[in-house]
Amino acid sequence: MIRAAGSVSDALADRPLVLRTHDRVTDHARVELRVLHGALDHLLACSSTADDERSLAWGDAHQFSAGAVYRMLKSSGCGPPLHDLNWAGYAPLKVKVFVWILRHGNTRTRAFLRHIGCLDTDVCPFCLRQPETLAHLFFTCSRQRLFWRCTLGPRRCALPTSAEAAWVSLQVSNPSWGVPLWSTVTSCLLWVIWKTRNRMVFDAVHLPLPAILEQVIEHLRLWRARVPSRVSFESVEQWCAVLL
Numbered sequence: 001m002i003r004a005a006g007s008v009s010d011a012l013a014d015r016p017l018v019l020r021t022h023d024r025v026t027d028h029a030r031v032e033l034r035v036l037h038g039a040l041d042h043l044l045a046c047s048s049t050a051d052d053e054r055s056l057a058w059g060d061a062h063q064f065s066a067g068a069v070y071r072m073l074k075s076s077g078c079g080p081p082l083h084d085l086n087w088a089g090y091a092p093l094k095v096k097v098f099v100w101i102l103r104h105g106n107t108r109t110r111a112f113l114r115h116i117g118c119l120d121t122d123v124c125p126f127c128l129r130q131p132e133t134l135a136h137l138f139f140t141c142s143r144q145r146l147f148w149r150c151t152l153g154p155r156r157c158a159l160p161t162s163a164e165a166a167w168v169s170l171q172v173s174n175p176s177w178g179v180p181l182w183s184t185v186t187s188c189l190l191w192v193i194w195k196t197r198n199r200m201v202f203d204a205v206h207l208p209l210p211a212i213l214e215q216v217i218e219h220l221r222l223w224r225a226r227v228p229s230r231v232s233f234e235s236v237e238q239w240c241a242v243l244l
């Protein structure tokens with residue numbers, strides 16, 4: 001039951017904290033719930049009829065907001081993984097949301113759709129051998145190897161197996177770009193893989209590698225207009241020029 005006027009003090013008065021979904025939580029969530037109970041056991045809340053007030057104990061802002069929490073986490077050196085890859089670039093918002101969903105493992109791959117009961121098969125539509133998981137679709141499927149080899153440069157770079165690894169590899173091969181451009185280009189590469197996968201699945205159009213690389217160049221050419229004038233995009237344009 002949700003009580004709109006309830007306070008933290010009210011909730012803690014009903015110990016032990018009982019979740020209405022308790023019989024449906026996963027084993028991992030059950031472990032997290034035990035940790036939460038352990039933390040709450042040491043918490044003393046003042047009994048009060050006033051509304052709860054939320055504030056941050058430290059950081060550059062004490063008023064509680066999602067933005068202030070992000071800044072506090074980043075300044076502590078333990079920010080959310082891939083935060084900069086997700087939000088610090090110049091990709092359109094819909095692409096940032098796509099990367100956010102990918103980071104959290106909720107991209108609608110065939111393995112995901114089969115897991116939630118929407119598909120009977122999880123087989124990759126390209127190689128027809130492995131389940132189409134996130135890692136397989138974006139990184140380890142045989143069709144991706146040459147794509148990443150072309151976009152990440154010299155053979156000494158190990159092929160990535162995750163979005164974070166791709167982002168780091170791009171930093172190694174293009175150290176002068178800086179965070180916003182690394183993030184923009186990595187987001188573009190992931191977005192183009194997803195778009196070309198959907199062309200194959202929904203329109204039966206199987207683009208060859210040169211056409212996929214052309215899509216990368218075209219997207220970055222469009223996104224160029226989103227880059228502020230103080231940021232030089234020339235190095236990315238040079239990178240695009242040698243892609244084909």
Ligand SMILES: [Zn+2]
Nearest residue numbers: 124126127141
């Ligand atoms: Zn495959």
